[in-house]
Amino acid sequence: MSTSRLLTQEFEYFAPHTLKEALDLLYKYKDEEVKILAGGTDLLVKMKTLDMKIDYLINLKEIPELKAVETNNQGLKIGATVPLSQLERREIIKEKYPALYEGIKSMAAIAIRNMATLPGNICNASPAGDTIPPLMVYEAQLRIVSKEGERLVPVEDFLRGVGETIIRKEELVSQVIIPAPPSNSGSAFSKKSRVKADIAKINLAIWLEREGKTCKDARIVLGSVFIKALRAKRAEGLLKGEMVSKELLTQVARQAAEEIKPIDDVRSTAEYRTTLARVMVEDTLKLAWERAGGELEG
């Protein structure tokens, strides 16, 4: 029987103080069972309850260079170990990236957010991860570094499936880079769960760029409806370059609900998720459009 009380296995624990040290360790143990520890709010639960073999655990939280948040007019660069609760307190996130702000706020309770990180949420690659749809609609990129170099990968391309990403064992995510959204854009996040602090039945983020009464560009991402966060591309297509009206948003929402591939699980049913997706997409579209400065007629 699984036990949430015990960390039964033995492993070697490292808390390097520089990024270089961390990368050297990862390189050294790349062919062994090595894991990165950030907030530990996913990893520790898994270590206790699943049969997960770990020989080396590398804690990133002691590395000063991963704790920084840089802002300029190009956008935002968030260090890998910045706790979510710090992000939710930053004005810039609340103002410029409301979908991310709302996504973070919807997560767990404050105790968890004091520990949890963005890369932890992404690398954990749960289909229900609440920061993933917002990061995807903002076209966020991950700076992935290793002893041998670095690469920038969009969050969208980073994820492959349930718990699966493209990261290699000698690599780590050092930064989350979010470009500055254009001024005529608006975004919003929405989530439905069983109780207030809970994993989503569905979550979603929408970003719209406005040009007068027309929607110039759109990104719609839904979570917990497929093996990974899903972009409703045909729904986006219905919006792009079109005059925005209530009827159109209703149509887009219907389309989005058709694109998802939900399942029945302990949290909800596929049938309900489809109903929910339509309602939530429609409401969130309206909100994002308003935030982009748009008005709705008809």
Place this chain on the structure above:
Amino acid sequence: MSEFKIVGKPIPREDARAKAKGELKYADDFSLPGMLYGKVLHSKYPAAKIISIDTTKAKQLPGVHAVLTARDVPHNETITRFGQSAEVGKGFEGLYRVLADKKVRFRGEAVALVAADTEEIAEEAAALIEVNYEPLPGVFDPVEAMKPGAYLVGEGDSNIICKFGCSQGDIKKGFAEAEVIIEDTYQVPFVDHAYLETEGGVAWIDEKEVINIRVGSQVIEHFRDVAEVLGLPHNQVRYIGTMMGGGFGGKEDITVETYLALLTWKTKKPVRLFYTREESILCHSKRHPFIMHYKVGAKKDGRLVALEAELISDAGAYPYLSPWVNLYATVNAAGPYCIPNVKINTYCVLTNNTFTSANRGFGAPQPNVAYESLMDELAYKLKIDPLEIRRKNCITTGKSLSTTGQVFNTYVALPEVAEKAWKALGETKKVEDKNKRIGRGLAIGLMSYGRMTFLHDTSRCYVRLESDGSVLIRSGIPDLGGGQVSLLCQIAAEELGVPMSKIRIYYSDTALTPLAGTTTATRQTYMSGNATLKAAREIKKRIIQKAAEMMNVNPEKLVIGEEKIIVKYDSAQYLPLLEVIKACNTEGIELFCEAQFKGPFTMVPDLSNIRGTIFPDFTFGAQAVEISVDIETGQVEVLKLVTCYDVGKAINPLSVEGQMEGGSIYGMGYALMEEVVMEKGVTLTPSFSEYIIPTAADVPEVEAILVESGGGLGPYGAKGIGEPSCSIIAPAILNAIYDAVGVRIKSLPATPEKIIRALKKHYFEGR
């Protein structure tokens, strides 16, 4: 009654300070040098034959001190009891099996025990025990399990554990007279107690060879049952009960105590054993699911003329307290209504699901869901206001319970609480969102407090007035967190005229404190409150007598308060308490007393037609809610919740409100989200990420209205509130959903998924 100084005041509880400071030592906050760690190996199948168990490898693992199977248990099979001392006969006593033997009946059943130097080794050793199972088909649906030829869960020739009934009038005639008849089936699921503190404790053997078990238990009288399993004299097992992080009935049966006792007895070392959350959910008792088929008949003016009900409950794999729970359900089945013609049949059935037993409400909340939904349906059908239909039919003072015929001679507050709860909803809240529909629901109910009278319940308490005017209490009372211990302090402080700070209490120790009986059945305020009152009053009488002599006045003229013995109407004339104590001590007058309180005693009833007095008394209540339902998402939000009960007398209003608020949220979880999902005996909700309960952020505005009629059997006219407080809210919420969107959810929990499905059906079929 004269003015109270301490009773009835919203004062901080005796245990508040230590809890707030984190100083209180719960069961888990305790260890002993050289202590071993216990672990239970649980069955991986819900139904299987045990072909063999090989413990060789586990025993060889360094650091392992004992590996025990059924063969090592001196008396592996005894009888489930819950602290009763009266003989009640075969109808109620089920098999209590410590470790699975030959056959496993549910997934999670204890198969073997391990004690080792560390928890890690114990865990590893448990995994090394080789159990060779032959899976059996099992049966998981109580209705299937009732059928002839069904798979047999136990060793008997039927899965039906008990069949109870009661009736009055002539049911055929009743329905013939009815002008409207409604018939429906309601279902309620397995739910977990979800206490913060899981089951666990530490055991050791002292220099007198007594097995001491320090554990969170609602029934410390189980020391006798543990002694019987080990084949030891009762006085060789001692329970030291701790303050609990919640009980809710889940610590009413033996939890881990027998395992602890066995392991410490075999190893002669202290042993500690705690269930993980997963073990707590998978392996320990759940609330009974019920399938309830109801038929009710009424006149056009709403007057009830007949009610027939068949209730089937799932006992899971072992009986535990199932017969008792079903007795409660039977007695409660017709609700708080006057109905001339009634017929109830209740069946309780074994299945290969996790066993069910006591859970706050003990068989009262389930039928309440059914009959209060039906009353609402009737009100809509006859176009009568929900309050009016209840007022018209509810029991009032002098009337009797329609199931057993038990007559209520004290104040029956039903009309009053119903009106107050309904009125307190106030103005309808306005919502902006056009998809949100507002609805209101009302439900009333009753639940007994105090044990069934044929159990011949008693409680004891010892009170001593010290020579410096401080007070010492000893009571076996277990405290679940409800303030049971503090309540006794308040009573003693009031009676002896000393402040709360001068009271010290020792509780829940079977060797050193007088046995107070179980903290179950909402009985402690009533039973141990009265025992404490009796003891304290005896001492007070002696003090007053002495003071009267000293002051040369009539004892009737004296009162006690603020550590003085004062002449009534002339507070300038008094003696300090200390002086009177000194005088008593000089003369050898006893300033201590151990008193026993006895509840009313009756005979065991005829179980096929349960009539007469079964319970000492009942608590009456009403709950009303205003909710919003989103017609597009099915999401229910409780906007306002009112809970109104006649509590007799609120000895500590803060504790009473705490129970009423907590009970409401407990019931709200039942109504809207809680369900232990079992698929063919396999629990799909083994932790709090699948088993969802309301969080602090989900709690709506709750208004608790206390009616204090003084009509209860407890001290100062108090009634019990712990369990009644959670037993009525679920149907109030279901009724509000119906009011809001016109669909009736007949199986709990009323999840958004169910509501949306019902709304779609409603829309397409046009109803």
